[in-house]
Amino acid sequence: MIITKQKRANKKCIFVDVVRIFFGNRSYVLLLLPFIIVGYAALNVWGSHHIADTNVVFGFWDKIIAQTSVLSQLIAGALVMLNAVLINMFFNRNGFMERNTYLPALLYVVLTSFFHSFYFLDGWGVAQTFFVLSLSQLLQLKQNEDARSLIFNAAFLVGLALTFDPLMLCFVVFLFWIIWVIRPFVFRELILTLIGLILPLVYAGIYKLTFQIELTNDHLSSATFETWFKELIVLGAIVVLLFFLSLNGLREKLQKSSIRLKKLFKVILVLLSFSFFMALIAYLLFQKKEVLSVLIVPLMFIFPYAFGYRNLKNSTTIVFYVLFLFSVCKFFFPLYFLASE
Numbered sequence: 001m002i003i004t005k006q007k008r009a010n011k012k013c014i015f016v017d018v019v020r021i022f023f024g025n026r027s028y029v030l031l032l033l034p035f036i037i038v039g040y041a042a043l044n045v046w047g048s049h050h051i052a053d054t055n056v057v058f059g060f061w062d063k064i065i066a067q068t069s070v071l072s073q074l075i076a077g078a079l080v081m082l083n084a085v086l087i088n089m090f091f092n093r094n095g096f097m098e099r100n101t102y103l104p105a106l107l108y109v110v111l112t113s114f115f116h117s118f119y120f121l122d123g124w125g126v127a128q129t130f131f132v133l134s135l136s137q138l139l140q141l142k143q144n145e146d147a148r149s150l151i152f153n154a155a156f157l158v159g160l161a162l163t164f165d166p167l168m169l170c171f172v173v174f175l176f177w178i179i180w181v182i183r184p185f186v187f188r189e190l191i192l193t194l195i196g197l198i199l200p201l202v203y204a205g206i207y208k209l210t211f212q213i214e215l216t217n218d219h220l221s222s223a224t225f226e227t228w229f230k231e232l233i234v235l236g237a238i239v240v241l242l243f244f245l246s247l248n249g250l251r252e253k254l255q256k257s258s259i260r261l262k263k264l265f266k267v268i269l270v271l272l273s274f275s276f277f278m279a280l281i282a283y284l285l286f287q288k289k290e291v292l293s294v295l296i297v298p299l300m301f302i303f304p305y306a307f308g309y310r311n312l313k314n315s316t317t318i319v320f321y322v323l324f325l326f327s328v329c330k331f332f333f334p335l336y337f338l339a340s341e
Contacts, residue, residue, distance in 0.1 A: 019317050022106045023307055029102050033084060033109055037077045040113045040327075047331035050119045050226065058123035059164040059222045060204035062213045067120040076121040079129045084108040086132050087300045090139050094264055096301055097253075103307055104300040107320075113327050114235050115293040116224045123222025124290060127165035132297060134158045134175075135271075139264065141182040151179060151189050155196025162197075163204040165222045167291065170278040172197065178267050221282055223290035231330060232289060238323045239295075242303050245316050249305030265301075272298040 021029050044050050052067035065072050088105035091097070112118045117125035134157035137150045158175050161168040179193065208215070254265060275294045282291035306316045 019103075019106075019307070019320055020312055022102045023312050024102075025100045027100070027102070030085060030088070030105060033081055033105060034077075036106075036109055037080055040109075041073060041077055041119060043328065043331040044119050049228075049331050050116050052120050053116070053122070053224045053226065056120070056122045056224065057222050058126065059162075059166060060201075060208055060213070060215070061123070061163065062211070065121060067122065072121040073119060076117060076119055076125055079121070079125055080109060080112055080118055083112075083129055083132045083297075086136055087297065090136055091301060091304070094139055095261060096264075097304065098309065101304055101307075103304045107303055108296060108300050110320075110324055110327055111235070111239070111296045111299075112293055114228075114231060114330075116226050116290055117293065120224075122224060123164040124224070124293075127161040127168050127222070128294065128297070130157045130161035130164065131168065131171065131294075134161065135297070138175075138178050138182075138267075141179065142260070143183055147183060148189060148192055152192045152196045154179075155193040156199060159197040159200035163200050166220050167223075167278060167282055170274055170281065174271060174274045177270065181267065182263055221286040221288055221291070223282065223286075223288045225288060226290070228330070229289065232292065234326060235323075238319065238326075239299065241319055242306050242316070242323075243299070245306035245313075245319065246302045246304075249308065250302060253305060268298050268301045272302075 052072070054066070054068065056063070056067050058064045065075075067073075084105040087108055088102055091104045092100045116122070117128070134154045137154035137157065140150055141147050155175060158168065158171060161171070175197075176193065179189065183189070207213070250265075254262065257265070272295065275298055278294055279291045282288045306319075307313055308316070
């Protein structure tokens with residue numbers, strides 16, 4: 001009887017430790033992410049849950065690479081890895097928690113595994129990466145330091161994102177807002193922002209004229225139509241639950257945080273609002289639900305608070321494992337009877 005209890009205790013520890021190693025301050029756990037990404041990709045190849053889109057476009061750049069190629073899948077996985085690492089790096093460097101944690105990277109990979117751009121390269125996936133890179137520049141802004149290079153780089157990256165998915169135009173307003181929230185208004189910085197935004201559009205225009213590309217509605221939103229709608233409903237329910245579980249920890253953090261960190265939290269909340277607005281436009285104008293994945297980026301700065309500070313919360317850990325098991329089981333037991341037509 002004692003041995004049985006001991007075995008059960010060991011099983012419980014093994015179950016919790018998968019999350020615990022990302023919860024702890026061990027940077028080498030990021031080396032596990034490629035294996036998780038490859039695991040999801042292998043399951044998709046085996047189960048054909050997400051299927052390559054033969055008509056995919058890359059915004060103003062038209063059809064650069066076919067999704068049926070192996071290269072498309074490799075680059076898509078690499079971009080997911082890059083985004084996860086960058087978001088986690090921003091989270092730790094800006095002191096969103098008292099100590100380093102690597103949960104944002106793990107959560108990002110698991111949550112994005114429900115979307116088509118995780119498995120196949122498209123314009124929307126590339127645009128997301130450029131936006132994450134732009135956000136990395138914006139989060140480095142400080143009120144009393146020279147920021148001309150950061151502002152130009154951020155604007156240039158948003159401009160590049162625009163060329164791959166013009167729906168990113170929604171974030172241009174956010175770009176100007178965030179610059180003037182963290183810093184005072186400087187006319188020279190305004191000019192640099194405009195130049196940074198326009199340059200990629202000029203490059204895309206030259207490319208369009210050179211290759212005589214005729215722009216259509218498909219070029220205005222390069223996300224795929226493919227989605228398992230009812231799967232997204234289940235995912236949405238889990239996301240809402242994680243959000244509410246995060247509120248208490250987030251409130252405690254805000255009470256102790258510096259003025260700069262409070263501004264960054266304000267930026268994240270506004271980014272969440274803009275992301276929701278963009279997803280709504282994509283659905284109303286183009287009937288595309290894939291753009292919902294843009295909400296994951298700002299949520300990665302909120303969800304880690306659901307797991308606790310010094311001690312890992314068992315309730316949140318269980319919710320995560322439900323999410324993880326659902327993300328894996330969908331390949332074995334696809335919800336055909338729930339899938340949207």
